[in-house]
Amino acid sequence: MTISKKIVLLGHFGVGKTSLVRRFVENTFSDNYKVTIGVHILKKEMDLPENQVNLIIWDIEGNEDITATRSSYLMGSHGFIYVFDTTRKSTFENLKRDLDHLKNNYNNVPIIVVGNKNDLITSAYLKENSSLFEQVDYFTSARTGKNVELIFEDLTKKMIS
Amino acid sequence: MLEFYKKQHLYPKVQFIVIAKNGEVTASDDNLFPLEPGSDIAEFHPFFESVIPLLADKNTQLSYYCIHIKDKICDVDCKTFEGKDPLIVIHDLTEHYESLQLVTQMRNETVIESEILSLQNTYLQEKEAFKRTFIANFSHELRNPLTGIFSFTEMLEKTHLSDEQYDLVEVVKSLCQDLNIMIEDILDLSKIEVGKFFTKDEVFDFDEMLDTVNFIYSTKARQKNLNFQIHRDEKIPQYIEGDQSRIKQLLANTIENAIKFTDEGQVDLYLKLNNKRANKVNIQFEITDTGIGIAKKDLNDIFTSFTQVHKDNKYPGSGLGLAIVKNLVTLMEGNISAESELGKGTSIRFNLKLKFPLHHREKQKKKTQESDILFNNPDKYSILLIEDNKISQIIVLKILASQGAFFLDIAENGAQAMERVEENDYDLILMDLRLPDISGYELAPLIRDLPEKKYAKTPIVALSGSMMGDGKNDYKKAGINDILQKPFQELQLLKQLKKFFK
Numbered sequence: 334m335t336i337s338k339k340i341v342l343l344g345h346f347g348v349g350k351t352s353l354v355r356r357f358v359e360n361t362f363s364d365n366y367k368v369t370i371g372v373h374i375l376k377k378e379m380d381l382p383e384n385q386v387n388l389i390i391w392d393i394e395g396n397e398d399i400t401a402t403r404s405s406y407l408m409g410s411h412g413f414i415y416v417f418d419t420t421r422k423s424t425f426e427n428l429k430r431d432l433d434h435l436k437n438n439y440n441n442v443p444i445i446v447v448g449n450k451n452d453l454i455t456s457a458y459l460k461e462n463s464s465l466f467e468q469v470d471y472f473t474s475a476r477t478g479k480n481v482e483l484i485f486e487d488l489t490k491k492m493i494s
Numbered sequence: 495m496l497e498f499y500k501k502q503h504l505y506p507k508v509q510f511i512v513i514a515k516n517g518e519v520t521a522s523d524d525n526l527f528p529l530e531p532g533s534d535i536a537e538f539h540p541f542f543e544s545v546i547p548l549l550a551d552k553n554t555q556l557s558y559y560c561i562h563i564k565d566k567i568c569d570v571d572c573k574t575f576e577g578k579d580p581l582i583v584i585h586d587l588t589e590h591y592e593s594l595q596l597v598t599q600m601r602n603e604t605v606i607e608s609e610i611l612s613l614q615n616t617y618l619q620e621k622e623a624f625k626r627t628f629i630a631n632f633s634h635e636l637r638n639p640l641t642g643i644f645s646f647t648e649m650l651e652k653t654h655l656s657d658e659q660y661d662l663v664e665v666v667k668s669l670c671q672d673l674n675i676m677i678e679d680i681l682d683l684s685k686i687e688v689g690k691f692f693t694k695d696e697v698f699d700f701d702e703m704l705d706t707v708n709f710i711y712s713t714k715a716r717q718k719n720l721n722f723q724i725h726r727d728e729k730i731p732q733y734i735e736g737d738q739s740r741i742k743q744l745l746a747n748t749i750e751n752a753i754k755f756t757d758e759g760q761v762d763l764y765l766k767l768n769n770k771r772a773n774k775v776n777i778q779f780e781i782t783d784t785g786i787g788i789a790k791k792d793l794n795d796i797f798t799s800f801t802q803v804h805k806d807n808k809y810p811g812s813g814l815g816l817a818i819v820k821n822l823v824t825l826m827e828g829n830i831s832a833e834s835e836l837g838k839g840t841s842i843r844f845n846l847k848l849k850f851p852l853h854h855r856e857k858q859k860k861k862t863q864e865s866d867i868l869f870n871n872p873d874k875y876s877i878l879l880i881e882d883n884k885i886s887q888i889i890v891l892k893i894l895a896s897q898g899a900f901f902l903d904i905a906e907n908g909a910q911a912m913e914r915v916e917e918n919d920y921d922l923i924l925m926d927l928r929l930p931d932i933s934g935y936e937l938a939p940l941i942r943d944l945p946e947k948k949y950a951k952t953p954i955v956a957l958s959g960s961m962m963g964d965g966k967n968d969y970k971k972a973g974i975n976d977i978l979q980k981p982f983q984e985l986q987l988l989k990q991l992k993k994f995f996k
């Protein structure tokens with residue numbers, strides 16, 4: 334059976350949302366930063382043992398304030414990927430608040446929290462900041478591809494269960 | 495005509511589409527995108543795939559902004575009605591959004607850049623703070639063993655040593671001293687940086703200080719065949735209130751540096767009175783040289799600790815000298831700047847806010863030490879020191895500087911010494927017995943036998959590390975008048991000189 338699921342990538346600008354999507358969908362990466370305005374919507378099929386899932390991925394523009402995100406973009410979502418940049422503190426210092434906001438407004442929608450640009454940090458840095466990273470599900474790198482496939486797979490499983 | 499323009503600007507930018515509940519296109523004006531009636535709009539673009547499920551209810555209106563559809567950027571309105579098919583209206587706002595894209599791009603890049611910069615800054619500051627405390631503690635720890643090495647070396651120096659052993663001990667001492675200077679420099683710097691550095695105020699004779707500076711640096715400059723000169727503004731008061739030893743340190747560091755990086759020409763110290771009000775003076779010090787110069791891009795780095803703009807073994811040093819100068823000047827509320835041209839020379843300029851006593855009673859000379867009154871000759875005695883050991887050079891230099899009665903040249907080996915004696919007329923020659931290219935016993939007769947016998951009568955005093963070496967008793971035969979044993983005290987040297995300058 335084929336089902337469609339809408340996924341939205343959230344997070345500050347420049348954290349690597351577009352890069353993660355491009356890595357996942359096209360398996361490419363670029364060092365150039367091209368700001369996303371509005372939303373790009375891409376589709377990718379995910380084959381799970383029991384189902385085939387059409388992921389409709391909404392790569393939206395970055396926003397420092399999650400409450401300012403256009404609600405039309407979030408409406409009808411089945412899953413969220415919250416992305417932050419492990420090298421920029423401003424992109425994860427309000428992580429808790431943002432996650433609470435999502436839980437309060439989109440109660441049953443599963444969220445995956447992703448710390449991106451993992452290739453730029455050391456394990457020592459991770460250890461030092463471990464308290465800030467408690468709620469993180471995956472550390473990814475769009476550049477190397479590390480864990481990229483995995484976050485989409487994991488979210489898909491959560492969405493169909 | 496109007497209709498034509500309207501058609502171009504308005505009409506084609508909006509597309510009306512009517513779809514069935516399942517997403518099948520029933521009608522489209524195809525103004526933006528061609529859509530076959532009967533085709534699935536979800537197949538046309540995934541945006542619609544996620545919107546269609548939301549159109550199940552009647553009388554809803556959904557508005558989406560800034561959606562990328564194919565190569566256009568559009569706003570999309572979706573409306574459902576009671577008993578009629580849903581309507582989709584697409585507005586093409588590509589141009590508008592593209593200009594917005596440019597603005598956002600610039601804004602975001604600036605924010606990210608400044609975040610990354612501040613990240614690097616905090617990282618650098620932490621590193622810098624760590625470096626400072628580490629260096630302060632570490633150099634302090636280094637001082638104790640070094641003091642130990644130095645004092646034991648001095649004890650060793652006073653035992654019975656052969657000339658060769660004495661020279662080796664001198665090398666150890668000289669290296670200790672180099673190390674000590676560096677450690678003191680580092681300690682100074684870190685003390686300034688953590689705010690534990692204090693300057694003291696005392697009245698001192700500015701001219702006397704300049705005399706000493708002049709003596710030491712013109713001697714050092716002559717060693718490299720350079721000319722060193724002080725140009726003093728007469729309006730500067732003779733007595734100044736400030737931290738004499740720190741001012742000396744400032745001058746020493748800048749002038750040493752200038753001499754180090756100059757191979758030919760001139761090093762000058764210009765002193766200018768900037769202003770004088772009440773008991774305050776502002777003096778400008780400018781040190782210029784005709785040396786190798788500094789590239790523009792490196793000019794800012796010369797005052798930074800541990801940066802050596804000229805990373806060349808030809809110019810050794812820790813790179814701390816000018817950093818200390820900069821920090822000291824800042825601490826004393828002055829300004830410092832540098833100008834330079836590659837291959838032409840460098841000029842370092844700083845000014846200090848000092849005080850001067852309004853009614854200074856002619857200083858009662860507190861000259862109590864016996865050495866101080868040894869020489870008061872009106873004409874300076876001209877002395878040549880032939881010595882390769884840097885420590886011994888400095889010791890002699892300092893002792894003679896305190897007298898203000900001498901003119902000193904330094905030669906580091908026999909060959910240099912011969913050049914100097916031929917070109918000049920010295921009143922006395924101080925000579926180390928062990929020189930790199932010749933021994934004193936061989937050199938003295940060469941000097942004595944110069945054409946016209948111009949040095950036949952000039953006193954030659956040998957400096958020796960030991961009294962046990964070969965031929966010690968033959969020094970008179972070699973034409974040496976007397977021997978002074980190293981290490982000697984200030985007074986021993988001065989008395990020795992006095993003997994010949996009666």
Ligand SMILES: Nc1nc2c(ncn2[C@@H]2O[C@H](COP(=O)(O)OP(=O)(O)OP(=O)(O)O)[C@@H](O)[C@H]2O)c(=O)[nH]1
Nearest residue numbers: 346347348349350351352364369395450474475476
């Ligand atoms: N080193 C490294 N750089 C990355 C990674 N992911 C993204 N980047 C870089 O980060 C910058 C921003 O990436 P984007 O994917 O455009 O970020 P975004 O979250 O989509 O940004 P907005 O669209 O403005 O919200 C780009 O220069 C990317 O090359 C990563 O995993 N490692």
Ligand SMILES: [Mg+2]
Nearest residue numbers: 350351368369
């Ligand atoms: Mg993006």
